[in-house]
Amino acid sequence: MPTPGMNTVKPFLNYLQKFGKISETEFNQWINPYIKLRKFEKKDLITKAGEVENYFNFILEGLVRKFYLKGKSEINTQISLENHIIHSQESFHSRTPSEYSIEALEPSTLLSISYDDLERALSSNMQMEHLGRKVITFTLVLKDKWQMQMVKLSPRERFLHFVSHNPELMQRVPQKFLASFLNIKPETFSRYKHLIKAYSKSLN
């Protein structure tokens, strides 16, 4: 399989450069050979619960959610768009079956690297290890911060915090998914939407 062109993978290089030094040449040499581009239609399952997650994914295009089943209802734990990482991390790192499923909410293109390939890429040199550690540390911090918010903030505060930080997701994601993601009842979520108007008025 030919390696993807720089124009296609550039967003991932830009993303990595936030964490440490890596040149285009180094990227082409150390990472590009391991990259697979995977395309999914809307509603395609990217990862199935019960299977071991084999890929680390970076979203080049589209919108993707991660969820698990509780009884008959789906609980969303992550909703991400372009330039974000999404995979079933616990399964990926521990090589055990995934508790989560991952689904495309829009037609999506993922930049994916398999577990073995990622280990190979990271262990090839210290600079790569350094980058890998930085990215993993960053995702751990994000997760911790999110959990802290869920514990510390009231549903109303969670809602306001989320809309003010993620206006694009508000536009693109069906409301029922967002409500579940924020752990807010759908009725309450609808009611809170009025807060946005009041909030933007108060800013003017």
Next chain:
Amino acid sequence: MKKVNDIPKSIITEKLAMLLNAFMPISEIELQELLSYCEYRHFDKGAIITHEGETEQYMNIVLQGLVVKYLKLEHHTPVLQLAVENNIVTSEISFLMRTPSQVFLEALEPTLLLSLRFDKRQQLLNDFPKGEVLSRKIMEAMYVRKDERKNRMKKLTIREQFLYYLNRNPDMLQRVPQKYLASYLNIKPETFSRLKHLVAKKSKRA
């Protein structure tokens, strides 16, 4: 409780070697080098190890004792972690992002920590060839453990969570005040008292 001076150095190194070898092979020489970046810290029972509002300076491995991590909110103090021997404990966000800690770390027993200060960690990552790999592996493991706990909270009933935890940590009922355990397992104190009979009955039958 023994003091650190009473624990032979060889036992500490042995424990640490086992812990680190789970992540990657480490030679005796490398281990000694690693230890030269670390320090031992002693805390009395009840001592605050990290305060809310201060920037976390250390990443710690519990060599002896018990550390509780909690949030102090207006009406309650949710317990986020109970770290025993060989567990890693730190105020992660604060340590990694250099921001004020949102949590407290407190010693629930006389506690001995093997601690790596932030600046020493940076040195270690620069100078010690295996530092990066080891650090990445440890981060991954912390990630997995966090996720596993979250999954259990979601999937198991309260009763199942209670039994799961106490079957794996039978001594915690003696070591940790009940209100902390109840909060850690996200169980109401009344329910927790009721569930305790399950453990008592089980051990009688056994």
